[in-house]
Amino acid sequence: MATRKTSNKSSASKEELLQFYRDMLLIRRFEEKAGQLYGMGLIGGFCHLYIGQEAVVVGLEAASEEGDKRITTYRDHGHMLACGMDPDGVMAELTGRDGGYSRGKGGSMHMFSKDKHFYGGHGIVGANVPLGAGLAFADQYRENGRVTFTYFGDGAANQGQVYETFNMASLWKLPVIFVIENNQYAMGTSQKRSTSTPEIYTRGEPFGIPGEAVDGMDVEAVKAAGEKAVKHCRAGKGPYILEMKTYRYRGHSMSDPAKYRTREEVQKIRDEKDPIEHIRDVLIAGKHAGEEDLKAIDKEIKATINAAADFAKESPEPDEGELWTDIYATEVPQEA
């Protein structure tokens, strides 16, 4: 595309490029469908879409190994799909159904998978960051060489507990990678209007934590930075900060007054930096795939997503008695 500002050269293999393409496209199509289901009234409360940021989780997952952990915020659908969780279960949780990962009690913000080492899905901004350090502590204690990817936003980076975590994680050399997904906005507040020192990755310096800024729209750059951070952590050198410069195309959640940025700003980034279109360019330029191949992939992904949406609509609603389950390990008697 003429306006694209990214290079279409790459040293990655055809297989890897195609995998990036598939993984990112799966997230995008999933989110588009989630947006539709929300519009149809099938999803309650909030729904925070990840569209535009796909390269971050896909690149970092490519740098991870089995057993590594991840924990994130409420903008979590992409993370779950990227680490291999089932689109059916994620979509059914959005619609509050029994087939969802929290069996309809968690909603879009609260899903977990022990199998995939995904520790949520958390609604309180900034509060998942110390949890990430705790997961890393448990791994360090077990001496198992695992690392924890702890994701949070540019807005969350202004919460005090983030810095309390930096201090302790550095002091104890915990194997945690702090991934700041800087999409430039916290709801309607731009980073400029909320953040005194905009280079968030430098905020680890006073604590002795190395950090770097990464083009979060370029999946290969993300993967390379992730590998470096993982190596640092696995070598027992303590935490690492990756600030992913990225962008969210949609509103903060499905209710967004859209008064804080212009349509042109969003369109410009879509045109110039879109992570999926970028890989598409690379695939075509490198003659790894033709238009028809990519269309076929899209078709296949759409079928997966449509099946997930059907599952999410058809899965039964939780029984009323579920209100009283899992409050304690012991059963709570139902009140009249």
Add this chain to the structure above:
Amino acid sequence: MAEHTMIDAIRMALSRALDEDETVILFGQDIGIDGGVFRATNGLMQRFGSGRVRDTPLSETVIAGMCVGAAAHGLRPVAEIQFMGFLYSAIDQLANHAARLRNRTRGRLSCPMVLRAPFGGGIKAPEHHSESMEAMLAHIPGLRVVVPGSPTRAYGLLLAAIRDPDPVVFLEPKRLYRAGGEPVEDTGAALPIEQAEVLQEGDDVTLISWGAMLTEAREAVETLADEGISAELVDLSSLKPIDRATLRASVEKTGRCVIVHEAPLTAGLGAEIAADLAEHCLISLLAPVRRVTGYDTVMPYLRLEASYLPSTDRVLRAVRDVMEFA
């Protein structure tokens, strides 16, 4: 006269306060350009400037702590916390500083701040976006906790909270934000901050409630009237301190009481009220005081919200129980 929703009334009160007192400052996330999550502050930044209507970073602890400092030094900060469930980190500042400043300084310093936060169900989001944890706040000596039950009362009580010399947590029942309108006159008159309001007089049973549950309580009162039961409905409004005199007077008259709240049962404010009535009105009571409350469960997502929220039916059952008792 035009009808005003509760959100309009809140905006009117904030606007009035900013207009009449230049020490009033608004803090909060997205309250300026966006006008707040529920648009309570829509247009206020444009009107009063970004110096007085301040978009803050995402830092609840600091928002609350800044309010304490600013209030101790003569300002009247009014901060918005986007949802009650985001307020917990601010409780440190509320409990350890705001609520105790007057006592510690033997009155030399005070803390005239207001923390506004929407609470309760109504948007089918889980947990922190919908829960009712007012009792946690009402437990703190030195703090006021106020919940408006209608647009008119929101206007008058918010002005009272802002003008009050002590810290106030002003909890806004989000289910009522746009639930209906009534004409609210922008007179600048505050309502008495500590007074429970008798919304409807009756002789047979007293219903005590606050916030969004007044809707179900009111429906119950109407149904009961058709059955020949005359119920008195009291809007508690001030959860701390509690207007015990009004509650006792009502129950001494009717002899029966049902308390309705959305918050969980155990250690909820219903327990405090029931204990007070047991201690002071035993002779007048014809039946045990009953509570109709949310359950001791986590505030659920989506469809289960309807199972959690006390229904008009549950209120009616409790009232019929106490009527049958004696």
